[in-house]
């Protein structure tokens with residue numbers, strides 16, 4: 001019997017329904033701003049949180065009871081069956097996985113790869129039958145103890161080799177399944193203490209791995225996007241892919257900025273001391289916006305708590321930035337989000353996603369209204385308008401002495417102008433508040 005046996009497929013019923021098992025706002029076929037909601041949002045379920053995570057925390061182990069927990073290939077297939085049941089119930093178009101989520105962990109590379117290949121074929125059949133697609137695949141280069149001192153940045157070249165071969169196997173699997181992106185998140189690519197760490201060497205190693213990935217992508221004709229996922233710390237004390245700005249500097253330094261884009265996560269932005277819209281807006285202004293991991297952090301705990309998003313105003317500003325940048329191409333909205341460890345039931349897993357999808361749908365609709373309203377863009381354009389005139393052009397052409405001459409001869413005295421922040425915040429609340 002299916003784990004989700006008594007749970008109906010979720011359909012759109014509109015905001016007035018009192019059916020808990022329905023979408024109130026996510027109507028996949030509804031066209032808004034030129035695309036369906038499904039095409040704008042491109043939702044994905046994260047295999048690891050929904051199917052591999054057991055409910056542990058630093059003080060206690062497994063709380064969940066799932067028929068697929070176990071380390072055989074039979075368990076892996078029961079897990080896949082349940083995952084595709086959830087995908088059918090939710091009707092979201094995509095999913096994402098790490099190798100370690102979908103096959104048992106063995107000591108030998110050959111056995112791990114053979115098992116990954118077997119499950120890849122199993123996925124392939126199910127994807128063909130159901131139409132569910134792969135948003136991205138990735139290698140877990142952080143859980144097993146062999147990666148405790150890093151993968152690409154490990155002091156031992158044998159670990160680099162093992163990691164490189166593991167990435168190859170995962171790129172092959174992602175390519176075979178028609179994945180739209182391939183992600184690298186460097187959870188152990190950082191340090192615990194500078195006392196034993198050679199920063200310069202580790203940066204070169206990380207860049208070397210990334211250029212191997214880019215070369216291999218071209219070699220096999222993978223048309224998806226290579227994405228790096230910034231996060232400042234956790235599990236290591238300091239991670240090199242700290243945030244958007246640092247990732248961009250790194251990619252530029254090694255000449256990789258045209259071949260790699262970024263996968264941004266709400267919780268990681270918060271850990272880095274940024275808002276999520278800051279990270280999205282910065283990536284967009286650099287032409288580096290690839291995909292998003294949509295979740296939220298508990299603002300008190302200081303951890304990457306990976307909760308389902310539930311704030312429409314927060315989410316609205318994210319989709320506002322994404323829409324302004326032209327929307328997703330290969331990217332999408334991956335729910336890198338997990339249940340709380342007391343949320344034991346199949347219903348919790350389904351409804352966690354349903355609520356998150358509705359929040360994102362409301363955020364998208366609000367973002368479209370913000371764009372249609374035009375007030376924010378008009379205020380921003382007006383604020384910089386003088387830069388479009390002769391004064392702005394002069395600043396770009398004159399040297400320091402010339403500018404000084406101009407200030408003296410024209411007796412320039414700047415007139416401060418209001419930034420109008422409260423008025424703009426009122427505008428945003430007015431537009432987002434509409435139902």
Ligand code: XLS
Nearest residue numbers: 138185229265293304336
């Ligand atoms: C962990 C990361 C991870 C990546 C994929 O914090 O968010 O889940 O998205 O390896």
Ligand code: NI
Nearest residue numbers: 265267304336
């Ligand atoms: Ni994360």
Ligand code: NI
Nearest residue numbers: 229265293336
């Ligand atoms: Ni993530």
